[in-house]
Amino acid sequence: MSDSNYTPKSKVGKWFNDRLPLLTLANHLTDYPTPKNLNYWWTFGGILTFCLLTQIVTGLVLAMHYIADTKLAFASVEHIMRDVNYGWLIRYVHANGASMFFLAVYIHIFRSLFYGSYKSPREIIWILGIIIYLLMMAAAFMGYVLPWGQMSYWGATVITNLFSAIPLIGEGITTWLWGGYSVDNPTLTRFFTLHYLIPFLILGLVVLHIWALHVPGNNNPVGIEIKKPSNDTVPFHPYIVIKDAFALLLFSIIFAFFVFYAPNILGHADNYIEANPLVTPAHIVPEWYLLPFYAILRSVPDKLMGVIAMFSAILILVVLPWLDTSKVRSAVFRPIYKQFYWILVLDVLVLGYVGAMPAEGLYLLIARVATAYYFAHFLIVLPVLGWVEKTNPIPLSISEPVLAGSAMATRGVREEKIEVNLKSLG
Amino acid sequence: MSEKKQNNRRDFIFTATATAGAVGVGAAVWPLIDQMNPDASVKALASTEVDISSVKPGQSITVVWRGKPVFIKRRTQEEIEKARSVSLEELKDPQKDEDRVKKPEWLVMLGICTHLGCVPLSDKGEYDGWFCPCHGSHYDTSGRIRKGPAPINMEVPQYVFLDDNTIKIG
Numbered sequence: 096m097s098d099s100n101y102t103p104k105s106k107v108g109k110w111f112n113d114r115l116p117l118l119t120l121a122n123h124l125t126d127y128p129t130p131k132n133l134n135y136w137w138t139f140g141g142i143l144t145f146c147l148l149t150q151i152v153t154g155l156v157l158a159m160h161y162i163a164d165t166k167l168a169f170a171s172v173e174h175i176m177r178d179v180n181y182g183w184l185i186r187y188v189h190a191n192g193a194s195m196f197f198l199a200v201y202i203h204i205f206r207s208l209f210y211g212s213y214k215s216p217r218e219i220i221w222i223l224g225i226i227i228y229l230l231m232m233a234a235a236f237m238g239y240v241l242p243w244g245q246m247s248y249w250g251a252t253v254i255t256n257l258f259s260a261i262p263l264i265g266e267g268i269t270t271w272l273w274g275g276y277s278v279d280n281p282t283l284t285r286f287f288t289l290h291y292l293i294p295f296l297i298l299g300l301v302v303l304h305i306w307a308l309h310v311p312g313n314n315n316p317v318g319i320e321i322k323k324p325s326n327d328t329v330p331f332h333p334y335i336v337i338k339d340a341f342a343l344l345l346f347s348i349i350f351a352f353f354v355f356y357a358p359n360i361l362g363h364a365d366n367y368i369e370a371n372p373l374v375t376p377a378h379i380v381p382e383w384y385l386l387p388f389y390a391i392l393r394s395v396p397d398k399l400m401g402v403i404a405m406f407s408a409i410l411i412l413v414v415l416p417w418l419d420t421s422k423v424r425s426a427v428f429r430p431i432y433k434q435f436y437w438i439l440v441l442d443v444l445v446l447g448y449v450g451a452m453p454a455e456g457l458y459l460l461i462a463r464v465a466t467a468y469y470f471a472h473f474l475i476v477l478p479v480l481g482w483v484e485k486t487n488p489i490p491l492s493i494s495e496p497v498l499a500g501s502a503m504a505t506r507g508v509r510e511e512k513i514e515v516n517l518k519s520l521g
Numbered sequence: 522m523s524e525k526k527q528n529n530r531r532d533f534i535f536t537a538t539a540t541a542g543a544v545g546v547g548a549a550v551w552p553l554i555d556q557m558n559p560d561a562s563v564k565a566l567a568s569t570e571v572d573i574s575s576v577k578p579g580q581s582i583t584v585v586w587r588g589k590p591v592f593i594k595r596r597t598q599e600e601i602e603k604a605r606s607v608s609l610e611e612l613k614d615p616q617k618d619e620d621r622v623k624k625p626e627w628l629v630m631l632g633i634c635t636h637l638g639c640v641p642l643s644d645k646g647e648y649d650g651w652f653c654p655c656h657g658s659h660y661d662t663s664g665r666i667r668k669g670p671a672p673i674n675m676e677v678p679q680y681v682f683l684d685d686n687t688i689k690i691g
Contacts, residue, residue: 271557272557396670
C-alpha cells in the first residue's frame with residue numbers, strides 16, 4: 096500500500112511515528128481510497144460502529160447500578176428507571192439501541208447480498224461479519240434476560256432448552272449452561288458476565304472486519320474491481336466521512352424517535368412482570384430481530400430437526416460466497432438475481448411476521464413454505480443462477496457509465512462483455 | 522550420530538513436549554468448565570415433601586422441586602378411564618397410564634413441556650389434559666404427548682407416598 100511512504104511533518108511526530116506508527120495508520124484511514132459511487136447503503140458500516148459504541152457506553156453505565164441476583168435484578172432495573180439520574184434515558188437508549196443495532200445490521204447484510212460484497216476477494220470480511228452477527232444475537236439474548244422479567248425468564252428457558260435437543264449429551268449441556276436444574280441465579284450471573292464480555296469481542300472482530308476490508312478495498316454499486324487510487328476513487332476523508340456523518344444524523348433521528356416517543360413499542364409488556372418459574376406467559380415471543388429464525392424453528396414439527404434448521408439458516412450464510420456461482424457481483428447487472436433478491440427480502444419479512452403469530456393453522460403453513468423457500472434460495476437458486484443467468488454488460492470503470500452514458504462503444508467494453516458472457520456460460 | 526537419528530530425537534522431544542503441554546492445558550481448563558455445573562448448594566436441594574390432604578378430586582396443585590414446577594393432580598374417575606382407554610398405537614411416546622402413576626388417582630409429573638421447557642396450562646388442549654402455550658403441544662390426562670412438537674411425555678419424577686397424605690419428591 097502507498098501508506099508506507101508517509102512521513103509526519105513535525106519532528107515530534109516523526110520521532111513518535113518511528114516508534115509507534117499510529118500516525119501512519121491515521122494517514123491510511125484518512126487517505127484510504129474509496130469508490131466515488133458509494134451510495135447511502137454503504138453508510139451503515141459507520142452507523143453500526145456508532146451503535147456498538149453506544150451500547151458499550153450505556154451498558155457500562157447501567158452495570159454500575161444493576162445487580163445480577165434473581166432476588167434483586169428486577170428491582171434494580173426499576174431503581175435505574177425511577178431513581179438513578181437519567182437512568183430512564185440511559186436504559187431506554189440501551190434497550191432501543193439493541194433494536195437499532197439489528198436494524199442497521201440487517202440493512203448492512205442485505206446491502207451486501209444485493210451488491211455481491213461477499214464474493215471473492217471479500218469472503219473473509221463476510222465471514223467475520225457473520226461471526227459478529229452471531230455474537231450480537233448472543234449478546235442481545237443474554238441482555239434481554241438481565242431485567243429478570245417474565246419474558247427474560249421464559250425466553251432464557253426456551254433458548255437454553257434448544258440445546259437439550261442434541262442427542263445423548265443435550266441434557267448435560269443444558270444443566271451445565273444453567274448451573275442447576277432450571278434457569279436460576281447461577282444462570283443470571285453468568286449471563287451478566289458474558290453479556291459484558293461479548294461487546295468487546297465484537298469490537299475486536301470489527302477491527303479485523305475493517306482490516307480485512309482495507310486489503311481489497313470497498314466493493315461498490317457497480318461491483319467491479321477498480322484501480323486504487325484513480326479517478327474512480329475519492330479519499331475517505333473528507334468525502335465519505337461527511338456522507339457517513341449525514342446518514343448517521345438521519346439514523347439518530349429515528350433512534351431518538353423510539354427512545355423518546357415509543358420506548359417500549361419494541362418490547363413486551365410481560366417483561367414488566369417479575370420472573371415467575373411457575374407461570375409461562377400466554378405468548379412467548381422473542382425480540383423482533385430474532386423472529387424469522389424463530390419461525391423457522393417452529394415450522395419443523397420435530398424438535399431436533401427444528402433446532403438444526405434454525406442454526407442452519409444462519410450458518411448457511413457462512414458458505415454463501417461459494418454457493419453463489421455468478422462471477423458478476425452487483426445485482427444491477429443480474430436481471431434475474433435481482434428479482435430473486437427481492438423475493439428473499441419478502442420471504443424473510445414474511446418469516447418475521449409469522450414468527451410473531453401463533454404456530455397453528457394458516458400461519459404454520461406459511462411458515463413452512465417460507466422456510467423451504469429460504470433454503471431453496473441459497474441451495475438451489477444461487478448455484479443454478481450463476482450458470483444459467485445471462486448478465487448485462489458491466490462497465491470497465493465507475494467513471495464510464497457517468498461520462499459515456501449507457502452507450503458502451505469502446506473496444507474494451509466489448510471484450511469485457513464477451514468475457515462476462517463466457518463466464519456466465521461457464 | 523547420523524543426521525536422521527538426530528531428527529528422530531528432536532521429533533520425539535517435540536511430540537513429548539506438545540503432549541505434556543496439552544495435558545497441562547486440559548487440566549488447567551477443566552476447573553474453568555466444571556465450575557459452571559450445578560454447585561453443592563444447588564444439589565443439596567434435592568427433595569421436597571408435599572402435604573396433599575387438601576387436594577380434592579379434579580384439582581391440581583403445583584409445587585416447586587429443584588426450581589422446577591411439579592404438577593400433583595388428583596384425577597377424577599372419568600379422567601383415569603379416559604387415560605386408560607387409549608390404545609398405545611395412538612401415542613407418540615407409547616407408555617401405559619399404569620406405568621406413569623403409583624396410585625391411579627394421583628398423577629405426579631414435572632410440569633415442564635418436553636419441547637422447550639415452558640409450563641403447560643392444565644385442563645386445556647384437545648385431550649383435556651395440558652396444553653403448552655409456547656409452541657402448541659397437547660397432553661392427555663396422563664400427561665402424555667398427543668399432538669404438537671414435544672417429543673416425549675411429561676416426565677414423572679422419583680417420588681414415594683410417605684403416608685396417605687404426604688408425597689416425597691426426589
